[in-house]
Amino acid sequence: MSVPRPGGPSATRRSRAADRTAPALRPVAWAGGSIRLLDQTLLPDRLADLEIHRVDDLIAAIRRLAVRGAPALGIAGAYGVALAIVQAAREGWDGSTFTAAVGRLRAARPTAVALAQGVDAAYARIDDGLDAVVAVGGALADADERANRAIGRHGADWILARLGDRPLRVLTHCNTGALATAAWGTALGIIRELHARGRVELVYVDETRPLLQGSRLTAWELAQAGIDYRVQVDGAAASAIVGGLVDVAIVGADRIAANGDVANKIGTLGVALACAHAGVPFVVAASASTIDEESAGSAAMTIEQRPDDEVLLVAGRRVAPPGARAHNPAFDVTPAGLVDALITEQGARLPASPFTR
Numbered sequence: 481m482s483v484p485r486p487g488g489p490s491a492t493r494r495s496r497a498a499d500r501t502a503p504a505l506r507p508v509a510w511a512g513g514s515i516r517l518l519d520q521t522l523l524p525d526r527l528a529d530l531e532i533h534r535v536d537d538l539i540a541a542i543r544r545l546a547v548r549g550a551p552a553l554g555i556a557g558a559y560g561v562a563l564a565i566v567q568a569a570r571e572g573w574d575g576s577t578f579t580a581a582v583g584r585l586r587a588a589r590p591t592a593v594a595l596a597q598g599v600d601a602a603y604a605r606i607d608d609g610l611d612a613v614v615a616v617g618g619a620l621a622d623a624d625e626r627a628n629r630a631i632g633r634h635g636a637d638w639i640l641a642r643l644g645d646r647p648l649r650v651l652t653h654c655n656t657g658a659l660a661t662a663a664w665g666t667a668l669g670i671i672r673e674l675h676a677r678g679r680v681e682l683v684y685v686d687e688t689r690p691l692l693q694g695s696r697l698t699a700w701e702l703a704q705a706g707i708d709y710r711v712q713v714d715g716a717a718a719s720a721i722v723g724g725l726v727d728v729a730i731v732g733a734d735r736i737a738a739n740g741d742v743a744n745k746i747g748t749l750g751v752a753l754a755c756a757h758a759g760v761p762f763v764v765a766a767s768a769s770t771i772d773e774e775s776a777g778s779a780a781m782t783i784e785q786r787p788d789d790e791v792l793l794v795a796g797r798r799v800a801p802p803g804a805r806a807h808n809p810a811f812d813v814t815p816a817g818l819v820d821a822l823i824t825e826q827g828a829r830l831p832a833s834p835f836t837r
């Protein structure tokens with residue numbers, strides 16, 4: 481059920497964005513027995529919530545990216561375990577039905593480590609009751625927002641120290657803002673902090689085919705924050721970087737291997753390669769929990785493959801010959817050697833160095 485959220489896209493939240501303390505947005509919330517999700521597939525045209533009462537409806541919402549972004553998925557996963565408890569009581573599930581539903585939820589999107597982490601953290605508390613499980617989701621959200629704001633500060637400090645204390649032209653890929661997190665953003669959190677310090681001249685927003693998280697979501701968040709931007713096709717990123725239009729590229733991460741390899745939205749690797757060629761800093765922003773210490777390198781990462789039609793249809797219209805097939809990986813892996821700085825809430829981790837404050 482879609483519920484219009486007050487203060488739709490036409491309403492500006494410019495004053496909120498200028499206020500560093502106000503959450504930009506909360507895309508996932510527990511609604512006392514159900515989950516309220518901002519349906520991101522309707523943006524930028526409609527600001528409307530989904531009320532989710534069943535685990536499989538949450539899984540469907542995750543799979544169609546109504547809720548998306550690693551941290552937001554972790555919070556949704558934790559609340560999904562609470563939802564399973566409520567649904568089990570309502571429908572008389574036995575233990576195996578409950579465990580199977582939680583297992584399907586955990587596997588809904590395999591690359592983002594945060595989803596499994598959120599489900600596991602909540603499942604570990606099921607013997608303590610519903611309120612304890614719900615509290616896990618709330619704690620993840622609060623911790624994520626705190627981490628995001630610290631990432632913003634550390635990232636802005638590192639970038640301005642490296643590039644000089646001046647307004648910058650930033651490139652970003654996909655959406656890493658409040659819509660992808662608890663309330664603020666990782667890479668977009670750094671951009672928000674740079675903006676608050678008066679150090680953003682312009683943001684180049686990769687549209688991020690095929691689901692357009694950049695043009696639909698990042699552009700919307702930047703507009704809400706009063707930050708000037710240009711949407712560009714993904715294919716324009718390399719020439720913008722090599723052509724001297726970009727001072728720094730800042731992206732997010734869905735999973736980071738212990739050796740620093742970064743799994744992120746498809747197209748990120750191309751941005752990193754162009755930055756390396758042009759000598760433009762390539763900065764990854766993520767909470768420290770995104771680092772999967774158990775995965776030595778990217779070979780262990782599962783890269784989500786998505787439906788052909790996401791590539792073959794544009795606005796519901798087929799744009800390839802009948803019978804065409806597609807190659808549609810949702811993520812790629814950027815080798816650690818191409819990352820100039822990994823910014824977490826602990827500070828800047830430079831290539832082959834521990835976290836430095």
Ligand SMILES: CSC[C@H]1O[C@H](OP(=O)(O)O)[C@H](O)[C@@H]1O
Nearest residue numbers: 548549550654660732733744745
């Ligand atoms: C702050 S995590 C954002 C991360 O998630 C996005 O993927 P998706 O839109 O498929 O959930 C993208 O990789 C972003 O960098």
